[in-house]
Amino acid sequence: MPSIGIIGVGEIGRAIVEGLCEGESTGEGTGEGTGDAPGGAPVIHLSPRSAATAARLAERYATVRVCAGNQEVADASDVVIIAVRRPDLRQALDGLRVADDKTVINVMAGVSLGELRQTLATKAALVRAIPLPAVRERRSVTVTHPAHTVADALFDRLGGALPVADEAAFNVLSALTGTLTTHYAYLATLASWAAEHGIAPADADSYVRGLFQGVGRSLGEGTRSLQQLAADHETPGGSNERIRTTWFDAANSTALTRALDDLLARLT
Numbered sequence: 626m627p628s629i630g631i632i633g634v635g636e637i638g639r640a641i642v643e644g645l646c647e648g649e650s651t652g653e654g655t656g657e658g659t660g661d662a663p664g665g666a667p668v669i670h671l672s673p674r675s676a677a678t679a680a681r682l683a684e685r686y687a688t689v690r691v692c693a694g695n696q697e698v699a700d701a702s703d704v705v706i707i708a709v710r711r712p713d714l715r716q717a718l719d720g721l722r723v724a725d726d727k728t729v730i731n732v733m734a735g736v737s738l739g740e741l742r743q744t745l746a747t748k749a750a751l752v753r754a755i756p757l758p759a760v761r762e763r764r765s766v767t768v769t770h771p772a773h774t775v776a777d778a779l780f781d782r783l784g785g786a787l788p789v790a791d792e793a794a795f796n797v798l799s800a801l802t803g804t805l806t807t808h809y810a811y812l813a814t815l816a817s818w819a820a821e822h823g824i825a826p827a828d829a830d831s832y833v834r835g836l837f838q839g840v841g842r843s844l845g846e847g848t849r850s851l852q853q854l855a856a857d858h859e860t861p862g863g864s865n866e867r868i869r870t871t872w873f874d875a876a877n878s879t880a881l882t883r884a885l886d887d888l889l890a891r892l893t
């Protein structure tokens with residue numbers, strides 16, 4: 626396993642560290658492998674900003690250490706993951722030297738390979754990736770571009786890699802990931818509506834969670850198409866058909882696809 630560097634130890638940087646290290650052996654006989662991600666915990670070098678988070682990770686995992694600066698992360702690691710927010714890109718990367726034999730994984734939404742190549746001025750292999758917080762539990766498939774043996778092997782350990790042929794396809798799948806918090810907000814609206822109609826908020830919350838965990842399980846089976854799943858849950862003239870046709874009507878569906886088109890245009 627190559628050594629990993631992470632510049633930007635926020636939500637997604639932390640999730641990657643946890644996914645790679647939790648329950649893994651350290652090679653020093655101090656841990657037990659889970660069997661889910663064979664190979665033991667990799668050596669991971671963290672950037673020093675977000676000091677409290679980085680320190681907690683280094684305390685928790687024997688193979689994780691905090692570096693003195695971003696340059697030290699790049700120098701010490703075979704694979705450098707860039708996970709800062711776009712507005713922080715220049716401050717984090719300007720002047721950073723990345724040797725040509727390294728692999729750089731760019732997880733920043735909307736930052737193309739061309740832009741990153743120009744910023745870093747390196748001949749190192751550059752790979753884009755869309756890891757999601759569920760990599761923490763090694764349950765998320767990560768879209769990558771271009772296919773790269775080392776990067777794809779890393780994300781295989783975290784739930785799977787889905788390499789796509791070009792950045793256009795990458796951006797389409799990236800736009801889909803922009804719908805996740807809307808989905809949570811939709812569930813929160815359902816729970817609030819039930820609470821406003823007299824259901825105890827905790828009961829409304831847990832009932833909504835249970836309903837949609839069932840949806841998640843059906844999706845996970847992967848045996849029926851999305852259209853078939855919808856049809857199987859719908860009685861003609863029943864409640865589901867009513868909400869689908871009165872709320873998620875053609876206008877609503879068009880508004881959603883327009884919002885996705887607009888997002889895609891921003892990502893391209």
Ligand SMILES: NC(=O)C1=CN([C@@H]2O[C@H](COP(=O)(O)OP(=O)(O)OC[C@H]3O[C@@H](n4cnc5c(N)ncnc54)[C@H](OP(=O)(O)O)[C@@H]3O)[C@@H](O)[C@H]2O)C=CC1
Pocket residue numbers: 632633634635636637638672673674675695708709710711713716717718732733734755756757758
């Ligand atoms: N969260 C998600 O689900 C996903 C996020 N992404 C992408 O990952 C990137 C990070 O997102 P996310 O983790 O949510 O954001 P966070 O804000 O949680 O994490 C970004 C981290 O970068 C740190 N940082 C800022 N400037 C520097 C610097 N100069 N050197 C080193 N570290 C720095 C920030 O520190 P401080 O807080 O002190 O500013 C923060 O800890 C974004 O570009 C996003 O598009 C991609 C896929 C999914």
